[in-house]
Amino acid sequence: AQSVTQLDSQVPVFEEAPVELRCNYSSSVSVYLFWYVQYPNQGLQLLLKYLSGSTLVKGINGFEAEFNKSQTSFHLRKPSVHISDTAEYFCAVIQAWGTNAGKSTFGDGTTLTVKP
Amino acid sequence: DAEITQSPRHKITETGRQVTLACHQTWNHNNMFWYRQDLGHGLRLIHYSYGVHDTNKGEVSDGYSVSRSNTEDLPLTLESAASSQTSVYFCASSRDRANEQFFGPGTRLTVL
Numbered sequence: 121a122q123s124v125t126q127l128d129s130q131v132p133v134f135e136e137a138p139v140e141l142r143c144n145y146s147s148s149v150s151v152y153l154f155w156y157v158q159y160p161n162q163g164l165q166l167l168l169k170y171l172s173g174s175t176l177v178k179g180i181n182g183f184e185a186e187f188n189k190s191q192t193s194f195h196l197r198k199p200s201v202h203i204s205d206t207a208e209y210f211c212a213v214i215q216a217w218g219t220n221a222g223k224s225t226f227g228d229g230t231t232l233t234v235k236p
Numbered sequence: 237d238a239e240i241t242q243s244p245r246h247k248i249t250e251t252g253r254q255v256t257l258a259c260h261q262t263w264n265h266n267n268m269f270w271y272r273q274d275l276g277h278g279l280r281l282i283h284y285s286y287g288v289h290d291t292n293k294g295e296v297s298d299g300y301s302v303s304r305s306n307t308e309d310l311p312l313t314l315e316s317a318a319s320s321q322t323s324v325y326f327c328a329s330s331r332d333r334a335n336e337q338f339f340g341p342g343t344r345l346t347v348l
Contacts, residue, residue: 126278152334163326163339164279171335210278214334222267222286222333228278 122147126227143211242340259327268310
């Protein structure tokens with residue numbers, strides 16, 4: 121079984137401040153990790169992903185995330201946010217191999233609100 | 237450009253009616269997925285398919301069915317709609333099983 125916990129349901133932050141959205145996961149097998157963003161009344165779009173290699177992953181719109189295997193975390197960061205970053209953010213894991221390869225689990229989401 | 241579309245975008249129906257939500261992708265992806273999104277629950281997997289004639293149950297499959305007769309389409313059917321199925325439904329596809337998924341714009345379904 122696998123699970124994803126997004127530790128903050130809502131994160132308010134002022135424009136140009138740094139932000140961190142926290143994600144912990146658990147799985148008995150290897151997983152790949154993803155962050156998606158959802159703007160109001162739209163579908164999800166990929167921000168970044170970790171499959172292998174460097175544990176620091178850079179994505180679109182200035183976001184980055186660090187995979188920490190020992191702490192089973194994949195926190196999302198941005199050094200300076202903009203009003204346009206206001207959205208819902210989802211952390212997700214996908215089982216990497218085995219009989220359930222491809223099985224996806226999403227966190228409950230974190231609402232990032234950037235205030236002027 | 238390749239894309240994934242869903243129709244209708246909004247649907248209101250009555251309890252007990254059969255409803256079918258369409259999902260069509262032009263990426264030629266083998267893998268397709270249906271999720272529902274409810275406040276406080278994130279996205280929950282309903283059904284998924286890894287190829288033509290392949291279908292699998294997700295974590296919340298009761299009351300839903302899918303069929304895959306071609307690569308491009310994975311329609312989701314609610315056999316007898318219930319108020320608990322009021323939700324936003326997202327279709328997604330992926331090239332590889334264990335890789336990023338591309339999402340459609342969603343269908344907002346209300347069951348009265």
